[in-house]
Amino acid sequence: MSALIDGYSADAALYLRHWAPVLAPTAGRLLDELADHIAALGRPARILDVGAGTGALAVAAAARWPDATVVVSEPAQGMLELARQRAAAAGADIAGRLEFAIGQAGQLPVADSSVDAVVSSFVFQLVPDRDAALREAARVLSPGGMLAYVTWLDRDGRRPFRPGDEFDAAVLDLGIDEPEPPPQEHAGDVESPRAAMGELRRAGFADVLARADELVHAWTAESYLDYKLGYDELFLLSLLGDDQRQRLASDARRRLARLRESDFRWHAPIVIARGVKPRD
């Protein structure tokens, strides 16, 4: 298991509180990509969610298609446990149609040609080898089955975000050299919709389509500070003493309080991509 997956497992509860709600509305939009495909099946669909995290997308899929079964596949045990809890909270009808399995994108926990659709939300940037993960999705899909995923488009192209800059300035004011987090081997963001389509074709998919879109999240000064101190900057915080942590929190709070509400709207480019496994 990689350090990255261990980290997701250990911080699963914090992920659920701070980050899952930011991604969930976009994950929901991903299901629209599958609607015609699932309707055309004419029988209950079997869907697999790759890197399901705390289960928002899998539960939404089960709610949207009331006769579908959904395989909730996730390598981080801590995440999978919270997905189980989410499913149980959604009621017996939904929980009874979900199957939970530990599994990585490069080695999915289901047989060849055994699912009608593969979905994935904000995972294909994290996998060590995206080409291999796409080929693995093709392996598990039945002929004619569809893969639909969403992930970040090149994050260097993101618009400036003042709350982030102000937080960074508060870190600078501590006068410490901000350390680089340990390197992690991962595929990284998709460069462009065109690149996403090329990757899908290389993995054997047909009828490929990819479009750029945007994830927008309205933070507030409090929710952003809570996210930075409670989740996003845990590595940095682990290196600070109590005094430095308190100084950082109060300086960042003071800086964020000066911003306008509109400054807290975060816009992040994403790509929504899909492809079909050919029938022959």
Ligand SMILES: C[S@@+](CC[C@H](N)C(=O)[O-])C[C@H]1O[C@@H](n2cnc3c(N)ncnc32)[C@H](O)[C@@H]1O
């Ligand atoms: C940003 S979270 C997204 C979770 C969920 N799909 C969502 O939209 O909230 C990334 C997830 O990918 C999982 N992950 C990391 N590396 C993975 C891999 N190689 N294969 C499958 N999942 C992976 C993590 O454990 C984590 O649950």
